[in-house]
Amino acid sequence: MYKFIEKIFTFLYPVFRKWGLGSSFASYLSLIINSIVLCVLAYVIYVIFRLVLVTAMAIVAKKTKTKFDDLLVTNKTAKYIAYLIPFLFIYKSVPIILERFEYWEDIFRPAVGVYIVLLVLWIIRTIFNALRDYFKQIPRYSDKPIDSFIQIIMIVFWMVGVVVIISEIFGIKTKDLLTILGAVSAIVILIFRDTILGFVASVQVAINDMVRIGDWITMDRYGADGDVIEINLATVKVRNFDNTTTTIPTYSLSSDSFQNWRGMLNSDGRRIKRHILIKTSSIRFLEEEELNELKKIQLISDYIDTRKLEIDTFNSSNKIDKSLAINGRNLTNLGLFRKYITQYLHHYPGLNKDMITLCRQLQSTSNGVPLEVYAFSHDKRFENYEYIMSDIFDHIIASVKYFDLEIFEGINESVINK
Structure with missing residues (x-):
């Protein structure tokens, strides 16, 4: 290939010399004609290879089942390869055409070399872009x-390219x-x-x-x-x-x-962890009449009977003086309310009963006693999760008054200042 190129571009100078032209004039004339021939040949090579490569790749992409070659077509890889081939031809031809013009050879040959390196990097980039798009379409890599x-690999190639360009x-x-x-x-x-x-x-x-x-x-x-x-x-x-x-x-x-x-989204439920503050002054022991009234609440009716029998048996066997409510064992309105919430959560359809479901009392604060719901909703979607949590607490807040409890509400400072 190199000898063929050499024959093409070294043909004119000896002919001009035989015609009696001076050495300098023959050199410049052959340079001009050779440059025109080089441009024409490079363009013809580009057109041929672009037609062949682009057409061939498009045909292959249509006939194969894989989408990778389709992505190569989309990223115009064949087009850039077609650009590369004529510039390789130019790179090999420049030293022959500029054989008698060393100064210009020292400028044009490196310039063409740099452009070739950049083209190669661009071709590599289109291939890796196609790989990126291809892997993103595969579910296990999405x-x-x-x-x-891709960026890491391209940085390595760019570093190599910069070294080659500087060289x-x-x-x-x-x-x-x-x-x-x-x-x-x-x-x-x-x-x-x-x-x-x-x-x-x-x-x-x-x-x-x-x-x-x-x-x-x-x-x-x-x-x-x-x-x-x-x-x-x-x-x-x-x-x-x-x-x-x-x-x-x-x-x-x-x-x-x-x-x-991600762990939550892949699990069987989304956690609900929220509390209300019960005013400490509203917590007290329950009287017999109050227990009878609370037995009307179906979710805790059996529990009250069982606990009342257990407590009465204990107090009686230990001869507890019940003239004072503090003596012995007693049921409190907060404890009964906590049990009611627990039962309510176990009967609520939106919660996953295979995961932890409880109502617990946290450390008392200056603002009251926190009563926390700890459970997991089946539905993990944001809007449905928020609805389930709000629905549960709507019911809890509305239920507080039936147990003669009060929810702590902060005092508005603006009202005090007035």
């Missing part, structure tokens, strides 16, 4: 940080250039600090399966509370539930704390 992996421009051997780059590696690390941290974080995220695309994460430091829509080498994009987008540095996922709700 939640993986494919963008990060081409300055005529430095690649080995010597790598030695120089090793000496300035500290500066490179400083400049590309975020990229390097992002690279390490991306590897950790992928290996430890910390975050996937589609995961619901919460990160208070960055105000993120929503679904992960993109994981790149430098950033992670989160679409918040208010439809805003938060961008988080990728390395923050390994250096800072964040909450991933």
Whole structure:
């Protein structure tokens, strides 16, 4: 191939010399004609290869079942390869055409070489873009940080490309250039600090399966509370539930704390953990008449009978003086209310009874006694979950008065000031 090119572009100069033209004039005339011929040949090669490659790839894409070749067509890989071939022809031809013009050869040959390197990098980029789109269409890879992996690979190729470009421009051997780059590696690390941290974080995220695309994460430091829509080498994009987008540095996922709700979404229920505050002064022992009245509440009727019999037996066997209610064992309105809520939760259809379901009393506070519901809803969708939780607490708040209890309500300071 090289000898064929050499024959084409060395043909004119001897002919012009035989015609009696001067050496300088013959050189410039052959240069002009050879340049025109080179451009025409390069364009013809481009048209031929573009027609062949694009058509061939389109035919193959239609006949094969895989979608990867369709994505190569979409990313115009064949078109860029068709650009590359004539420039390789030009790169081989420039030294022959400019044989008598060393100054111009030192300019044009490196320039064409740099453009070829950039074209090769662009072709590689289109191939990896097609790979990225292909893997994203496969369900088992759709939640993986494919963008990060592609960016890491492309950074490696770009680094190699930059080394080749510098070698081409300055005529430095690649080995010597790598030695120089090793000496300035500290500066490179400083400049590309975020990229390097992002690279390490991306590897950790992928290996430890910390975050996937589609995961619901919460990160208070960055105000993120929503679904992960993109994981790149430098950033992670989160679409918040208010439809805003938060961008988080990728390395923050390994250096800072964040909450991933994937485990909850993959579990059998979403936790309900909320409490009401009962005013301490409203808690008291229950009288016989009150117990008889509360027995009308069906969910705790049997419980009252069983507990009352147990308590009466204990007090009687231990000769407890019941002239004072504090003596012996007694039922309280708060304890009975807690039992009622527990029974109500066990009968509520929206809760998963195979998981923990209880009503518990927390540490007393200056604002009253917290009575907390701890349960799991079957439905994990946000709107349905909120409805279930609100429905439960609507009933609990409305039920408080039947047990002669009061809910603590903070005093409005503006009313006091008046």
